[in-house]
Amino acid sequence: MTQQEQLAQPGAARQLINDPSQVVPELIEGLLLTRPGLTRLAGLNVVLRSDFAALKDRQVAIISGGGSGHEPAHAGYVGPGLLTAAVAGDVFASPSTASVLAAIRAVTGEAGCLLIVKNYTGDRLNFGLAAEQAGSEYGLKVRMVVVSDDVALPDAPQPRGIAGTVFVHKVAGAAAEAGLSLDEVQAEAEQVAASVASLGLALSGCTLPGQAPDTRLGVGEIELGLGIHGEEGIERGRHDTADALTDLLLGTLLQSRRGAAVQGRAALLLNNLGTVTPMELLILTRAAVAGLAGRGVRVERLYTGSYMTSLDMKGYSLSLLPLGDALLQRLDAPADAPGWTAGALPSDVARSQPAPEVHEERLAQRAALTPETTRLEAAIRAAAQSLIDHEAQLTAWDKQVGDGDCGTTLRRGAERILADLGTYPLQDARGTLLGLARSVSASMGGSTGVLYAIFFRAAAQAVGTGERGWAALFGAGVDALGQYGGAGEGDRTMMDALLPAGREAQRGTALPTAELLGRAATAAETGADATRHLTKAGAGRSAYLSAQVLEGTPDPGAAAVALWLRALADTYRGPQSL
């Protein structure tokens, strides 16, 4: 069976890998691509700082490692202020003694070397033998710190090492970078290893490369105190809210022997075990910090992210480290590795800025009506009335080619305009346009309301910027609609009426208003009518409909533009016309 066939097998996992046996060298290649400061030992899954040789006699080398599948652990912690090298085994398998020994020999000089090992037999033995070989065969000074931060099994003689190990990496790396001796670096690492307490919770198991997904946990089930290699948890439970699950996790963690010692100041590492989404991680962060505060633990450094994963497990772990000033200094010391993100002092989540108060411009008082403003008022009234009169027609068309609300929406806007009309300062074009914009925003829902509001507001902003003619204001409104609405001519939208009307108005600026409006209305009518035969919509709801459905029915938005433009034109041409 080819790799492709295997991946497409029913029951196979949805994995983005190549040959399952090559995941480790391939991921190391990916890491080296993103990190010019790293290199590897030829033929081995050992990643080192490129400047390792220069550091050899100057500072204690820090090496960690273990099975793969926990990325960014362990190679993702190699870098200044953290690890000097990392040794990767196959997925969930200890690296060989030979690989560890090669790493030790490559990076260890006069200053000696500290191995940071999670408490699994395979890792302890392979790292341990490599340390003994390095000493007995090559005279190198090597020490080992074993991390057992998992508090899941209260009576376990050999608690597992899990995400809290990252704190040991950081503190040992910072101590080494500070030039401390091997004894001193080891002592600091051991202090952290002895005091950090971790516990995990998951909604799913994990899937090994090329294997079927672990279906141990059903939907609605959770596991508390599981391992990072798919080991079963100590307790099954029911799925619950992020707050409730985090509360359960914190309660169990703080009741453990190690956890009970965490009082007052602490660093918190909220670790994504695999496929918790960034949204969920932030929601969990909120829950964890609040839950700790409620239990008297003050989180002084918060680390949230994927630090020590378990392939695609959906779950998270919390690691708590009791903090003093000296430790805080080590945690905050500069470090540069892809897996490490500096921690933050959690700050008041309730902080906020007052939102700006709405203090929209008060429109001018309406001046005594003049023949001109009287006609304008009549024209607006006629335009609004025309939309109300044609509601049924617009609705019928929109039922055919849209979602059927066009007539109602426009009628609502028109009614509001009629109601507000007395408040518009008709002597002031800008104020009148702002008034129209506010009326439609206050009454019309959906895109149509927003589009008309944009149209009126853009026109209002154009008042006073150059020639004050209707054509210029109309053009500014149409331009804004084109930009924000994104539709052009032929897209079967209101633009099919507005754009030709705008062009016509632009061409006729020298004409009397009545004549100009008449030509614009005619152009809009022609444009709206032509939409009957546009069998493909480029925007709006009609874009989802077939040619057969569209053919013969005009776009109701375009038709509405033609209606109100014609009503304006008729008013200006009518008996009141000057």
Next chain:
Amino acid sequence: MTQQEQLAQPGAARQLINDPSQVVPELIEGLLLTRPGLTRLAGLNVVLRSDFAALKDRQVAIISGGGSGHEPAHAGYVGPGLLTAAVAGDVFASPSTASVLAAIRAVTGEAGCLLIVKNYTGDRLNFGLAAEQAGSEYGLKVRMVVVSDDVALPDAPQPRGIAGTVFVHKVAGAAAEAGLSLDEVQAEAEQVAASVASLGLALSGCTLPGQAPDTRLGVGEIELGLGIHGEEGIERGRHDTADALTDLLLGTLLQSRRGAAVQGRAALLLNNLGTVTPMELLILTRAAVAGLAGRGVRVERLYTGSYMTSLDMKGYSLSLLPLGDALLQRLDAPADAPGWTAGALPSDVARSQPAPEVHEERLAQRAALTPETTRLEAAIRAAAQSLIDHEAQLTAWDKQVGDGDCGTTLRRGAERILADLGTYPLQDARGTLLGLARSVSASMGGSTGVLYAIFFRAAAQAVGTGERGWAALFGAGVDALGQYGGAGEGDRTMMDALLPAGREAQRGTALPTAELLGRAATAAETGADATRHLTKAGAGRSAYLSAQVLEGTPDPGAAAVALWLRALADTYRGPQSL
């Protein structure tokens, strides 16, 4: 139904959330916890730089936003060198015009404001109307750049904005921070928006908060050219290797109109759409950079991570930005926001350091035999022979309480010791112990081989460090086993024989060797025999077995220690004894 009951429903999603309607304010609280430099507008889902007021007149404000569910977008890009503010809508829904307007008004001063909007109607209209309101009501200078980087639909009049938008954030943010005018910032942002090309591929859909998972894609199916809101892709295909899928994605991307313009230098953003694991992301990175190199595109900046997600979708997108020096400078300009990680210049993945060559110490030549070394040789031979003779017994015991390989493994090691015995420099304790370590490493598999190698090497290192007596060397070996093996007395391992033997030897250093070894052997036998009644194992394979299975059978590892110690003692006490 309570929230807990809903989450535990069959068919419900495995989500770590609380009330689905509260995910947005809750995730913002989580974000504020981790970022002291951010604040929010009271009562709105608007996140701002805390120092926004000081920036108002000094630099152009940059605002982005849109639906939530794309974390870290958009609030995760607020910070120095990036966005001034972000406006979050509900999951996959545009924020309201009022929220956008509030954000604009809060952060915009004399320098003006640029809105960066992905090309979705709701976002365009709400941001657009807010821009027009800010201008028409409050006299603020606001511009908008619309991003349409998705090349999935070649004829789409309105291509979607997806992950390439992050490049627009970065370049606009850097240009604003550099003090450029609104016109200039807008021009740079538009250049990026016009040239960045993106395409996505997924193995699963995404799950909305509180909804059932999207089961559109079955196992073995993939979708190419999908949207970040669960919109269907343009093409279905079969699941394949990471290399083949990336090749398909790159081929389609580079054949698009925008993609075809990417030649020579480019920045690549490999975006995790949700639940791609860190391991997979690195494997995909390798595939993408190699695939581009093969197509003549030189990736000069590589960005890999979760930049613009789509909830829990398993998939990734590639965004390519043609690069010039000026753009590169904007990309590399300092920026500090949780969603942004600086890019790297991908470097040669083949680079490596030669692994240290094995140059184990050459053991000394064996000197002519003396009575002492003759006896030592006889003792080692007897010890090895005893293990060979008792293979069947050890196997029988191990079949009961272990995995049955103890006898065979020890016999192999003993045979190898007998074969190598002539090469040990018996006049040199250290060389002899190293020889023994090498023999067992070369022949014994599993933990037992590692443990004996550690024992002999630790003893070898103790030679010459103080008193040279057997007891001291034996003690050093036992100590190392305790440290690396992790077992203590009562754990039903070889330590149950070694620890009492070591104590006895320590007590008897003044005694003749034969007497000392005899006492040690007796102590080991007593200890080994006592393991018959240890009904709970603290380490090793027996830890998984019940009391009934264990009762009555000794630990074979402990028994083996007693056997070889007795053989040594007998040899020293025997006729050759001096």
